[in-house]
Amino acid sequence: MPGRSTPSQTVGPFFSIGLERLNRAGIAGGSAGERVTIQGRVLDGDGQPVPDALLEIWQADADGRYHHPEHSDAPNDSTSFFGFDRIPTDEHGRFSFTTIKPGPVHGPDGKPQAPHLVISVFMRGLLKQLVTRVYFPEEPLNASDPVLQIVPESRRETLIARPAGPKENTLEWNVCLQGDCETVFFDC
Numbered sequence: 588m589p590g591r592s593t594p595s596q597t598v599g600p601f602f603s604i605g606l607e608r609l610n611r612a613g614i615a616g617g618s619a620g621e622r623v624t625i626q627g628r629v630l631d632g633d634g635q636p637v638p639d640a641l642l643e644i645w646q647a648d649a650d651g652r653y654h655h656p657e658h659s660d661a662p663n664d665s666t667s668f669f670g671f672d673r674i675p676t677d678e679h680g681r682f683s684f685t686t687i688k689p690g691p692v693h694g695p696d697g698k699p700q701a702p703h704l705v706i707s708v709f710m711r712g713l714l715k716q717l718v719t720r721v722y723f724p725e726e727p728l729n730a731s732d733p734v735l736q737i738v739p740e741s742r743r744e745t746l747i748a749r750p751a752g753p754k755e756n757t758l759e760w761n762v763c764l765q766g767d768c769e770t771v772f773f774d775c
Contacts, residue, residue, distance in 0.1 A: 618668035620649030620687030624757045625721065625748060628680040629708065632765030636680025640710040642762075644672045644684065646703075651690030688723060694733050701728035701735065708762055717772045721760050722747045738771050745770045 629637040647653050654670040674682045691699040701722055708717040722729055724747055735743055748758035762770050
């Protein structure tokens with residue numbers, strides 16, 4: 588009996604229906620710290636934009652503390668810093684958000700991790716989100732960050748944002764789902 592292709596089973600796109608009300612007004616709120624805008628695109632394996640992806644962002648505050656009692660000895664200003672947001676892509680796969688540059692966070696072994704954002708990518712066709720990180724350019728701790736060190740040197744550039752032209756404090760970082768420029772994703 589010859590094999591036949593069966594229809595693909597996909598999830599979504601339900602993000603604009605089910606999660607829109609959960610999107611926050613801003614990840615950093617009114618908290619202190621260096622403001623930075625990160626903009627980019629989510630692209631599929633053919634380099635085409637993904638118009639219905641959702642990026643979920645988690646980060647520490649400017650002092651390297653998360654907005655969660657289990658992750659910090661000293662409470663941060665819970666009224667102004669959220670450290671979490673959801674950002675949908677537009678019809679051209681673009682996204683943009685403004686946050687604060689996080690401080691270094693201590694890893695499980697006590698070594699400091701370079702300032703970074705944790706990003707989960709949700710989109711149609713994914714049964715489980717993709718998890719990656721965004722690091723900041725010219726950050727001295729990038730050279731010793733324990734997570735960056737497990738990534739082959741030739742692939743680290745997919746995790747480090749780049750200055751976006753003449754705009755001050757604006758960085759570009761794209762999510763490439765497959766292909767030669769595929770972003771590094773982590774098993775979590």
